[in-house]
Amino acid sequence: MNAPIALTAARPVTDSVVEVRNLDKIYAGTVQALKDITVDFPRGQLTSLLGPSGCGKTTLLKIIAGLLPASAGEVRVNGKVVSGPGPERAFVFQDFALMPWASVIKNVTFGLEMRGMAKAEREEIARRSIARVGLAGFENRYPHELSGGMRQRVGLARALCVDADVVMMDEPFSAVDEQNRRKFQEELLTLVAQEKKTFIFVTHSIEEAVYVSDRIVLLSPRPGRIAEIIEPDINRDGDTEAIRRHPVYLDTVDAIWYSLKTYLD
Amino acid sequence: MIVFGRRIPMVASLLLWAILWEIIGQLQVTILLPPLSSVVMRLFEIVPTASFMSALGVTAYAFIVGNVIAIAVGVPLGILMGRSVIADRLFLPWVNLFLSAPLTALVPVIMVIFGLGQTTIILTVVLFAIWIIVLDARAGVRSISPSLVEMAHSFGANRLQAFTRIYLWAALPEILAGIRLGVIRAVKGVIIGQLLVSIVGFGALFKLYGSRFLMEHFWTALLVLFALAFILAESLAWLERRVDFYAASRG
Ligand SMILES: Nc1ncnc2c1ncn2[C@@H]1O[C@H](COP(=O)(O)OP(=O)(O)OP(=O)(O)O)[C@@H](O)[C@H]1O
Numbered sequence: 001m002n003a004p005i006a007l008t009a010a011r012p013v014t015d016s017v018v019e020v021r022n023l024d025k026i027y028a029g030t031v032q033a034l035k036d037i038t039v040d041f042p043r044g045q046l047t048s049l050l051g052p053s054g055c056g057k058t059t060l061l062k063i064i065a066g067l068l069p070a071s072a073g074e075v076r077v078n079g080k081v082v083s084g085p086g087p088e089r090a091f092v093f094q095d096f097a098l099m100p101w102a103s104v105i106k107n108v109t110f111g112l113e114m115r116g117m118a119k120a121e122r123e124e125i126a127r128r129s130i131a132r133v134g135l136a137g138f139e140n141r142y143p144h145e146l147s148g149g150m151r152q153r154v155g156l157a158r159a160l161c162v163d164a165d166v167v168m169m170d171e172p173f174s175a176v177d178e179q180n181r182r183k184f185q186e187e188l189l190t191l192v193a194q195e196k197k198t199f200i201f202v203t204h205s206i207e208e209a210v211y212v213s214d215r216i217v218l219l220s221p222r223p224g225r226i227a228e229i230i231e232p233d234i235n236r237d238g239d240t241e242a243i244r245r246h247p248v249y250l251d252t253v254d255a256i257w258y259s260l261k262t263y264l265d
Numbered sequence: 266m267i268v269f270g271r272r273i274p275m276v277a278s279l280l281l282w283a284i285l286w287e288i289i290g291q292l293q294v295t296i297l298l299p300p301l302s303s304v305v306m307r308l309f310e311i312v313p314t315a316s317f318m319s320a321l322g323v324t325a326y327a328f329i330v331g332n333v334i335a336i337a338v339g340v341p342l343g344i345l346m347g348r349s350v351i352a353d354r355l356f357l358p359w360v361n362l363f364l365s366a367p368l369t370a371l372v373p374v375i376m377v378i379f380g381l382g383q384t385t386i387i388l389t390v391v392l393f394a395i396w397i398i399v400l401d402a403r404a405g406v407r408s409i410s411p412s413l414v415e416m417a418h419s420f421g422a423n424r425l426q427a428f429t430r431i432y433l434w435a436a437l438p439e440i441l442a443g444i445r446l447g448v449i450r451a452v453k454g455v456i457i458g459q460l461l462v463s464i465v466g467f468g469a470l471f472k473l474y475g476s477r478f479l480m481e482h483f484w485t486a487l488l489v490l491f492a493l494a495f496i497l498a499e500s501l502a503w504l505e506r507r508v509d510f511y512a513a514s515r516g
């Protein structure tokens with residue numbers, strides 16, 4: 001019998017934007033969702049949080065986003081302790097979280113409007129970011145006129161145009177059909193390569209995580225702890241299609257599957 | 266409406282009843298029901314008169330002021346109840362009680378406190394309209410998707426911005442439904458108030474017409490009121506349909 005392929009071990013992080021230290025989260029005094037999480041998110045890279053349903057991925061992401069308080073431990077972003085949401089972080093929601101009464105451009109400018117930016121200026125920036133996600137020409141449409149994939153592009157444009165250092169995505173493609181999902185994954189790679197941003201990406205798809213991530217944080221089920229940190233050694237410079245046939249890609253998917261299997265009964 | 270495989274417009278049934286009314290009126294079955302044609306003739310005669318116009322004006326005034334108060338108090342109260350458990354516990358039993366209570370019985374109490382005048386009528390309008398407005402605004406706020414609230418928070422909205430940019434808009438379909446129902450109840454409120462006070466607006470007219478057996482005048486006033494109430498309800502329903510598209514698209 002073949003032994004599972006050894007995973008590429010994580011290298012020490014030299015420049016991290018987000019540092020999570022000894023984080024605990026206990027819901028309602030009883031449900032321990034996260035236990036002693038310590039992890040770094042390197043600048044300019046895409047790090048995935050991967051694990052079975054209910055292991056606390058969303059919880060961890062929301063604590064980093066400042067949407068949930070931690071029960072113990074702390075999160076630092078650019079060295080500053082997080083106590084709430086901040087302009088250096090932007091969030092992409094699983095269910096898109098678009099305002100159905102507002103046009104695409106109004107949705108995209110929301111973050112800039114909250115910062116008090118003048119209308120002409122924020123619409124200028126939003127137009128660029130709408131074009132960036134491939135929605136040019138749809139500025140005045142309403143969310144209900146768009147497909148699921150296009151709605152998530154609006155959510156992405158909104159997060160990109162506030163020019164945050166860290167973009168957090170909670171299963172952004174889970175409500176999008178398979179073809180669009182693949183296209184999104186490829187575009188995400190281009191985005192990570194072009195934008196000087198750090199991405200934190202939650203998924204429960206092993207293939208998706210290995211395809212898009214520079215670094216994968218594997219969480220174990222309740223209470224969520226860090227099981228492993230993996231850095232797939234895949235060259236993503238060339239053809240984005242070729243990655244899915246890359247031997248390291250296939251081996252890493254296998255290895256993570258072996259490792260996660262132990263948590264399933 | 267489909268009869269014998271043909272589409273018959275709703276107006277047709279209205280027409281049928283109008284003809285029936287005319288026939289019974291012409292047969293002079295009862296003095297209480299004059300023929301529709303003479304009522305309509307009377308309509309053109311008395312609607313332009315000063316006494317009718319002033320009754321209409323006084324009624325419209327009490328109606329509008331009462332509704333404005335009911336909306337201005339009811340919507341924020343409902344939103345507050347939808348968001349705060351304490352406020353909800355405090356007010357919900359009362360709102361439910363008044364929603365189903367026979368409010369007409371309370372009007373004499375208002376009359377004793379505020380006298381026989383516009384104040385009493387305005388308060389009656391508020392009393393009839395406000396509860397359903399509160400309850401629907403509350404329901405609207407409670408149906409907001411939590412991720413929309415998180416979205417606002419994470420992109421830096423403060424409490425006031427979250428209220429004006431998210432809560433109010435997200436709850437708008439329910440708020441409008443509440444206002445439409447409230448306004449319909451307010452029509453009852455203003456008429457019941459005027460009838461009980463009976464020296465103001467249509468209350469005074471009805472009393473006058475009734476005591477002198479001026480049935481054509483009486484029916485004219487009723488027709489005008491019914492038509493106004495109907496137009497009002499329909500235009501509010503139209504407004505409501507315009508925002509319905511996003512009520513359906515909410516998660
Ligand atoms: N508001 C809450 N109150 C109590 N328990 C909660 C709450 N939110 C989440 N939990 C629990 O905490 C644990 C982690 O939840 P979380 O949503 O972070 O998991 P997840 O990894 O994102 O799961 P999924 O893959 O299904 O999205 C779960 O067991 C969940 O039941």
Ligand SMILES: [Mg+2]
Nearest residue numbers: 057058059170
């Ligand atoms: Mg989740």
